[in-house]
Amino acid sequence: MGRWSNFPDEVEGLKCITIADLKKLGYLEPNISMSRNLFWTDKNGERTSSITVIIDTTEIKGSITFDYTYNQSQKINYTVQLITRPSNLGNGLLWFFVCPSTFKVCRKLHLNSGYFLHRTAFKDVYYEKQLQSKKWRSWEKTFGSYLDDRLYEQLYKKHFKKFYNGKPTKKYLQIMKKIKTREDIGFQDVEKFLI
Template sequence: MGRWSNSPDEVECLKCISISDLRKLGYLEPNISMNRNLYWTNKNGERTSSITVIIDTTETKGSVTFDYTFNQSQKINYTVKLITKPANLGNGLLWFFVCPSTFKVCRKLHLNSGYFLHRTAFNDLYYEKQLQSKKWRDWEKVFGTYLDDRLYEQLYKKHFKKFYNGKPTKKYLQLMKKINARKDIDFENVEKFLLA
C-alpha cells in the first residue's frame, strides 16, 4: 500500500487573489460597493472554480469579503481589510490586503487549507526554487539563461517598452544581458557537467 505524500506545497501552484488582478478588473476603486465573481480557468480556458467577492471601499480603506465553497462541501465566508499607502512616486495611493491571520500587509493572498491568506500563514509552503536539489540549482546557475524561453516572451510582450525618451530601459538592458549570455556558453562544459 502506498504512503501519503508529505511533500510541501509550492506557492506557484496555489490559487491566489492579487491586488493587481482586482485593479485590472476595475473592482478596486475608491468609494465603491460591489458584488462580483472571480473565476479560475485551466489551460483549455474552461472554468475550474469561482469565488464571490464583495468589495466596499472609501477613499483610503475598505474591505473585501470572500464567499465560496471549499472542497464542494464547506461553506466559507470571511472579510479581509483593505488599506492604502502612498505610492513611491507620489502619484496616488496603492491598495493592500491585511492578512486576517498574520496581519501582514500584502498584495497577494494564497488559497491553502481552505482560506486565502498571506503565504507565511501556512506551514510547509515553499517557492519552487527552495525545493530544487543542489545539483539542479547548480545546473540552473550555469545553463539557466540558455534554457529559459520566458526571456523572449518578456521581450516580445505586447506593451513591453524597449526605449524611453530615446534611451534603452533598464528592463530591456537586463533581458538583453541574459539573452547575450547564452552565446557565451561552452558546450564542452555541458558535457563535463553532465558526466560529473
C-alpha cells in the first residue's frame, strides 16, 4: 500500500505582510494610531482576502494588531510588537516586527496555520529551491541562465542603473556575467547533460 503524499508548503506561496509594504502604504510612521484594511488580490486583480490591521506607534516602538477570519470560521486577533533599529547608513531608524512565537526580529511575517509569524515558526515550510531534486538543481545550476529570460527584463527595466559615477554597477556586472555564461552554452552541452 502506498504512503500518503506529503506536500510541504513553500515560503514563496504563503501570504505575507512586510515592513516594506506597510511603509509604502504610509502606515509606519512615528506617533500614529490608525486602523486600516489590507487586501490580497489574484492575477486578475480580484480581491481574494483581507485583514484589518490596527497600528499604534511612538517614536521608537509600537504594535500592530491583526484582526481577521481564518478559513471562513475561526476569528483571530493578536498583537505583534514593532521595534526600530538605527540604519547602517546612518540616516534614521528602520522598523521591524518581533515574531510573537519565535521572538525573532524580522521584516516579513508569513501566514500559515492561521497566524502571521516568522517563517521558522512553522514546521514543514521550505523554500522552493529546497524541494527541488538534486538532478534539477544541477540542471538549473548549469543551464539556469540559459533558460532565464528575466535577465533581459532586469537589464532593460525603466529605472535600472547600469553605471554610477562612470563605473558599472555590481548588479549590471552580475547580469552581464550571467548573459555571457548563457552565450557560451552550446547545443552539445545540453545534449551531453541529457544523456
